[in-house]
Structure formats: structure tokens, C-alpha cells
Amino acid sequence: MSTVVADISMSLDGFVTGPDPDLEHGLGRGGEAIQQWVFASHVSPADRAFLESADSSTGAIIMGRRTFDFIDGPHGWDQGVSYAYDHPTPALPPIFVVTHNAPEHPRHRAGFTIVTDGIASAVSQAREAAGEKETVLMGGASVIAQAISAGLVDQIRVHLSPVLMGSGTRLFALLDRQINLVQGDVVPTPNATHLTYTIDTAQRTRR
Numbered sequence: 001m002s003t004v005v006a007d008i009s010m011s012l013d014g015f016v017t018g019p020d021p022d023l024e025h026g027l028g029r030g031g032e033a034i035q036q037w038v039f040a041s042h043v044s045p046a047d048r049a050f051l052e053s054a055d056s057s058t059g060a061i062i063m064g065r066r067t068f069d070f071i072d073g074p075h076g077w078d079q080g081v082s083y084a085y086d087h088p089t090p091a092l093p094p095i096f097v098v099t100h101n102a103p104e105h106p107r108h109r110a111g112f113t114i115v116t117d118g119i120a121s122a123v124s125q126a127r128e129a130a131g132e133k134e135t136v137l138m139g140g141a142s143v144i145a146q147a148i149s150a151g152l153v154d155q156i157r158v159h160l161s162p163v164l165m166g167s168g169t170r171l172f173a174l175l176d177r178q179i180n181l182v183q184g185d186v187v188p189t190p191n192a193t194h195l196t197y198t199i200d201t202a203q204r205t206r207r
Helices: 031-039 044-056 065-072 119-130 141-149
Strands: 006-012 015-017 058-064 093-097 112-115 133-141 155-161 183-190 193-199
Touching: 006 031, 006 119, 006 141, 015 031, 031 155, 031 193, 044 058, 058 065, 058 119, 058 141, 065 093, 093 119, 112 119, 119 133, 119 141, 133 141
Parallel strands: 006 133, 006 155, 058 093, 058 133, 093 112
Antiparallel strands: 006 015, 155 193, 183 193
């Protein structure tokens, strides 16, 4: 059965975007610094290994509507940049978009499933599609918080960037209860510290 992983980059002070994210600036003003480990001019071999691992281990992706609107917009994914960043695979994993209202005229259609009946439904569909590979929640913060609060996430991977944003979108601001974690891997690189946590099984709902 697929492991559900929340995987996202975050600043040291807990932000996953800079201030005022929009369709032109999906990471907010200055938010590129949060993902410098991905887009730095000289990505380290250790950082590259994380990107390549995500490319090969992901069986399905879940994202929220705001994330989809950005990647579907003029500054989003194209033939040069997509889920695997600058080395996109020939075929993306199935992608499930959590939203209350389906987009009317999306640029990206093939491989995208719009889910309008909640995060639990999206996780269930994505896990089935992923098979034995990982189901990855790639953002945004609201979808990740909903899934964690609902007991639907097995692991959290945070790529902690050495930057203080001061403001923006906080990753865990919407959590509604204490979540106990078990420390996993810690891999420091020049541009990030890659942290893996397993959520205490007693706090996950029976699926």
C-alpha cells in the first residue's frame, strides 16, 4: 500500500512562500529563496539525489487549488520545468487537485483529476493510483494541514532552507491539534537540511 508523504520546502521560520503569492509569483515575493536547494546555479549532488529520488519514487501527487492555479498559469509548468523541476519525466505521475470548484478552462488536463469531495477522497484515489509507490502531497500548506489533521499522512519531509522570510504562508498554521513525530533521516547540504519524520501511528486514523 502506498505511503502518504507530505513533501515541501520551508524557511527556517516556518514559511513555504514569501508574502503575497499570486499567479505570477507562486512562491510569493522573494519566495524563491525557500527553494534555493532546487534552483541554485550549482545544485549539490546530495540535493540532486533528493530530486531524482522524488522523480522515481512518486506514484501519485496531491495538490491544492492555489498550487494548481499557479502551475497551470503562464509562469507554471511547461516542457522545461514540472514536478521533477528541471529534468521532467516523459509522463507525470497522476495528479489529484483538491478544490471546491473545478477550474473552467485549465491549460493542463491530461493526467490531472479534479477532486471536489474533500481531502480524504483525494488521498484515497491517489493511493490507489500510486500502487506501491509514494503518494506525495506537494502543497499548498492548507492541503497538507488538512491531511495531517485528518490522520491521512504517514511521513513528513521538510526541505529546510537557510533563510528567514519574516512573513508569507506558514506551513503548519492551520493544524488544529498536537501531532507527535518520530525523527527519521537528517541530511544537511549546502542549500538545505532535508528532514524526514514519521507521524506517530497512534495519531493516525485507521485506513
